[in-house]
Amino acid sequence: MKAVYLEEGAVNPGDITLEPITSLIDTKVYKNTTEEDKYEHIGDAEVVFSNKVIFDEETFERCPNLKYIGVCATGYNVIDVEAAKRHGVTVTNVPAYSTESVVQLAWGFILECACHISLHNESVSKGDWIKSETFCYWLKPVMELAEKTIGIIGFGNIGKRMAEVANAFNMKTICYTAHPEKYASYNNIVEFVSMDELWTRADIVSLHCPMTKETEKMINKYNISKMKDNVIIINVSRGGLVNEKDLADALASGKVSAAAADVVSMEPMEADNPLFKAPNMVLTPHMAWASVEARKRLIDIVASNFKAYTEGRSENVVE
Numbered sequence: 192m193k194a195v196y197l198e199e200g201a202v203n204p205g206d207i208t209l210e211p212i213t214s215l216i217d218t219k220v221y222k223n224t225t226e227e228d229k230y231e232h233i234g235d236a237e238v239v240f241s242n243k244v245i246f247d248e249e250t251f252e253r254c255p256n257l258k259y260i261g262v263c264a265t266g267y268n269v270i271d272v273e274a275a276k277r278h279g280v281t282v283t284n285v286p287a288y289s290t291e292s293v294v295q296l297a298w299g300f301i302l303e304c305a306c307h308i309s310l311h312n313e314s315v316s317k318g319d320w321i322k323s324e325t326f327c328y329w330l331k332p333v334m335e336l337a338e339k340t341i342g343i344i345g346f347g348n349i350g351k352r353m354a355e356v357a358n359a360f361n362m363k364t365i366c367y368t369a370h371p372e373k374y375a376s377y378n379n380i381v382e383f384v385s386m387d388e389l390w391t392r393a394d395i396v397s398l399h400c401p402m403t404k405e406t407e408k409m410i411n412k413y414n415i416s417k418m419k420d421n422v423i424i425i426n427v428s429r430g431g432l433v434n435e436k437d438l439a440d441a442l443a444s445g446k447v448s449a450a451a452a453d454v455v456s457m458e459p460m461e462a463d464n465p466l467f468k469a470p471n472m473v474l475t476p477h478m479a480w481a482s483v484e485a486r487k488r489l490i491d492i493v494a495s496n497f498k499a500y501t502e503g504r505s506e507n508v509v510e
Contacts, residue, residue, distance in 0.1 A: 192216055192258075194238035197224035201242050202263060207487050211494035212240060215501070230254070240493060247271045251278040259500055261493050264480075265289070266401075267509050282509040283496040287348045288488045289480035294352040296479040297427045300451035301341075301395060303473055304423045305334040337361040342393025344386075344409075345400030345428070346374055353397060354381050365389055390417040395425065402429040412437040421448040427479045430455040439465035442472055453479040 196209060200222040203209060212218060216238060224232045229244050233254050240261040251257060251274050260270060262284040275282050303309060310330055314320070320328070341357045343350050346368035357364045358380045368374070371383035384392070396418065400406050410424060411434040424447055426433055435456060441447040451473035455464055458477055466472050492507070499506035 192237045194218040195232055195236045196220045196240040197232055197244050198242045202486050206483055211490050215494060215498055243269055245269045248274045261497050263493050272509055281500055283507045284509055285489055285492045288492055289485040290348045290352055292482040292485040293349050293427050293479040297425055298356055300425050300473060304449035304451055305336055307331045339394040340365060340392055341395045341397060342389040344398050350399040365392055390414050395423045397425040398428045398432050400428060402431045407431050408434040410438055415441045423448060424450040426452040426454060436465045439469040442469045453477055
């Protein structure tokens with residue numbers, strides 16, 4: 192079998208190895224693949240390892256040799272799964288490999304928004320502390336997390352870990368999830384509420400749900416208007432959950448005191464994205480998943496998925 196890895200640059204800048212995969216199958220590796228060159232890169236390969244490249248009906252028709260797609264991510268919305276089935280292509284993904292890393296960045300965002308660490312570091316670096324008449328100062332009020340209410344939307348692996356960390360900070364945790372009855376074991380640290388109740392009660396809103404027709408642009412001016420003044424909004428999930436113009440407006444007005452996001456609606460970020468120059472907005476380039484440990488784990492699981500396929504076993508197959 193011939194294999195191609197379409198987007199090594201997205202997972203390996205040189206600090207890990209693809210050897211767990213390449214030791215299993217002869218693989219041609221590309222740093223990046225776009226819609227313009229994907230057919231040239233895929234060629235007559237039977238096996239593809241990919242992340243964000245779109246595989247739709249046309250792709251399967253134009254790549255008839257394809258037998259297996261190893262998605263190097265948890266999300267597989269770029270794959271038309273039904274079309275894959277019609278063309279006899281097995282699709283696998285990598286669930287829950289980056290939970291700890293995503294939670295870590297989410298809490299980094301929360302601490303940054305509460306403590307304004309970067310602002311004060313910049314001030315000290317400019318010499319402001321040296322010039323200070325008093326032994327201490329602060330440029331914005333620092334918020335204590337204890338006893339504040341965090342509203343978590345979505346209660347999968349990441350949402351659960353967010354709640355556990357919130358408990359360690361002695362916070363009140365409320366959560367909206369479609370099926371709260373599944374999570375009775377968390378009732379000692381989480382109060383499950385309706386979406387509307389979450390909007391009105393949360394000091395911090397943290398998004399950890401998939402993007403669906405129901406959740407698309409759920410952070411919008413109507414729902415923001417229900418929130419507390421000075422609310423903080425965190426998004427390490429999907430950029431499409433946020434109406435970016437509405438959030439930028441709320442930041443400018445001060446209704447939202449701070450926001451942070453690792454994702455935006457179009458990636459790479461476009462220059463006219465409303466959040467690009469929004470005040471009190473912290474942005475990182477879709478890196479929450481990308482710790483060295485998580486990326487190594489990702490490659491190991493991608494390799495394990497493919498090995499299972501070659502042995503006739505089903506491991507993380509997308510149905």
